[in-house]
Amino acid sequence: MKSEEFSNQYDKLSNIHFAFVLKLVKNREEALDLHQESWMKCWKNISSFNGENFRAWLYQITKNIFFDNLKKKRPLILPSENFESLAQLQSTLELVLKTELSNKLKNCLETLTCSQKMVVNLRLDGMDFTEIAREIHVENEGVAYSLHFRAKKNLELCMLGDKS
């Protein structure tokens, strides 16, 4: 691959690759480093690219650097750094993305009243407050709005205060 082709790949994939990197490291500074290091390593090893799927190769290189860095930081935690395929890399990403935050929020949801829970769910389903008021049999949309507002505040406070 010539430098111009490489540059075209950079134009085509650089931003979305950065989005991918941000999911892995969750820190902008580290993401910048990993992003740039990945592209540099790709260029440096361009002669070993088999010409088939540049993105798969780029992501594989990124993954290798990510795990090498992680291994340096937390050598005992890593289950395996020998991932072979993109499917395995996707599973890795899934593991990275699932956090304790959902459990905490689940516990916080339990602190809401039944009416608040209903309003939150109906709102997420796309209903406006007039429809919600009708659905849960309250006087008007103002009451529904108020229930929703209190639910939101309670959840945010609960999450902030770690009351789970």
Add this chain to the structure above:
Amino acid sequence: MKLFIFDIPHNKDELVLWLEDMIMSENFERFYNEIIALYEQKVSFGISDKKLSEIIVGGFANLDENTIRKIIRDPDLLLKIHNKILFEGEQYWNSKALRLQPPVKAFNIHSEDVESAIAVHIAQVHRAGTFAVAKVAGA
């Protein structure tokens, strides 16, 4: 602590933009975990390969609002779509990711020493602390 799920828009066009931004956002992890907390126990929705391909090519705009809301209610499907976009999404999603203000291309395509040019740019970006768009022509 801000909960992203409460920002969900109620107009379809805004919903499309909002969901696409959330998927590309560095806050996707938190958004995804909010969805898990709210909807994990519910029935999976599923989506046809044809619709999935449409999303990969051009985003969510061609889907009806009900389908988009169903996707948001299905954390497994949302993650599947998210991964597919990251691993297969092309120009449309690459443009979307521009909002993340990623590092700009700093090397000259005609330069023989791309590696050094990138390295120099990393230092510049870090020193400047900004990601303003600038191409280095003739570097």
